Amino acid sequence: MRYRTVGDVRVSAIGLGAMPLSIEGAPDERRALATVHASLDAGVTLLDTADSYHPPGGEPGAGELLVARALKAYGAGADGVLVATKGGRGRTADGGWTVDGRPAHLRRAAEGSLRRLGTEAIGLYQLHKPDPEVPYAESLGAVRELLDAGVVRLAGISNVDTAQIRLAREILGDRLVSVQNRYSPEVRDSEAELGLCAELGLAFLPWSPLGGISRSSLDGASEREEDPRFGAFHRIARRRGASPQQVALAWLLSRSGTVIPIPGASRPETARASAEAAELVLDEAESAELNAR
Numbered sequence: 001m002r003y004r005t006v007g008d009v010r011v012s013a014i015g016l017g018a019m020p021l022s023i024e025g026a027p028d029e030r031r032a033l034a035t036v037h038a039s040l041d042a043g044v045t046l047l048d049t050a051d052s053y054h055p056p057g058g059e060p061g062a063g064e065l066l067v068a069r070a071l072k073a074y075g076a077g078a079d080g081v082l083v084a085t086k087g088g089r090g091r092t093a094d095g096g097w098t099v100d101g102r103p104a105h106l107r108r109a110a111e112g113s114l115r116r117l118g119t120e121a122i123g124l125y126q127l128h129k130p131d132p133e134v135p136y137a138e139s140l141g142a143v144r145e146l147l148d149a150g151v152v153r154l155a156g157i158s159n160v161d162t163a164q165i166r167l168a169r170e171i172l173g174d175r176l177v178s179v180q181n182r183y184s185p186e187v188r189d190s191e192a193e194l195g196l197c198a199e200l201g202l203a204f205l206p207w208s209p210l211g212g213i214s215r216s217s218l219d220g221a222s223e224r225e226e227d228p229r230f231g232a233f234h235r236i237a238r239r240r241g242a243s244p245q246q247v248a249l250a251w252l253l254s255r256s257g258t259v260i261p262i263p264g265a266s267r268p269e270t271a272r273a274s275a276e277a278a279e280l281v282l283d284e285a286e287s288a289e290l291n292a293r
Helices: 029-041 062-078 103-117 136-149 162-175 191-200 211-215 228-240 244-255 268-279 284-291
Strands: 003-006 009-012 046-048 082-087 089-091 097-099 122-127 152-158 176-180
Touching: 029 062, 029 268, 062 082, 062 103, 082 103, 103 122, 103 136, 122 136, 122 176, 136 152, 136 162, 152 162, 162 176, 162 191, 211 228, 211 244, 228 244, 228 284, 244 268, 244 284
Parallel strands: 046 082, 082 122, 122 152, 152 176
Antiparallel strands: 003 009, 089 097
């Protein structure tokens, strides 16, 4: 496993996105725990969840409770794992998503997350999404208070633009350590944000990092391979004896030394395959081929 940093914490170059383990369609408890443990066995030391990762109509925090149970069951080997969670979103009974960036809500949400995770402080707390009804500076101010109170050790933001990253840096200082935006072979809208994170030394955690590749067949036989956006991933995968998904993760790692993908998984085999992608290093020609659109 290769390693990168989130603030002053050394973590695996590829993390585990735990969302699929606790929302609708999640596997049963036994398989969910086995999936987390397979990641840990493979050297993963960054787990990402959120208080809003729960089935529609369910109680907040199902994902956090699952991560806490998985780490407890794993034992002492989980001591060095950084758990990242998020606050500021919710679920509706019909499966929709809400946003709530009010400071009072964020304080309550973080305290609830801390109880569910069962730790002295939340390792990495991420403001899930800017609330259009609340000035972003006010939401960030609540995160700063949580840092000052010791509820949160490190802070991150998610689903943001460059202006919001700069504002967060101004308000949170060097305790802002990460940005989590959508970025993948299919969706590359956050190029500017990725570049700013590299400039500022912030970890960039792509969510949904496999994008369209996750819907491509492992053997490269699907029609999706003919799409020029994804064909190069399949060609390189065949040459390297890897899957297109692993090539996609290797490509993300090549984009910047601050990138730490957090692919989701709902099966142990998928979790292991994602972790193994950290060892796949692309050469300059391969990177250039994948960067072309």
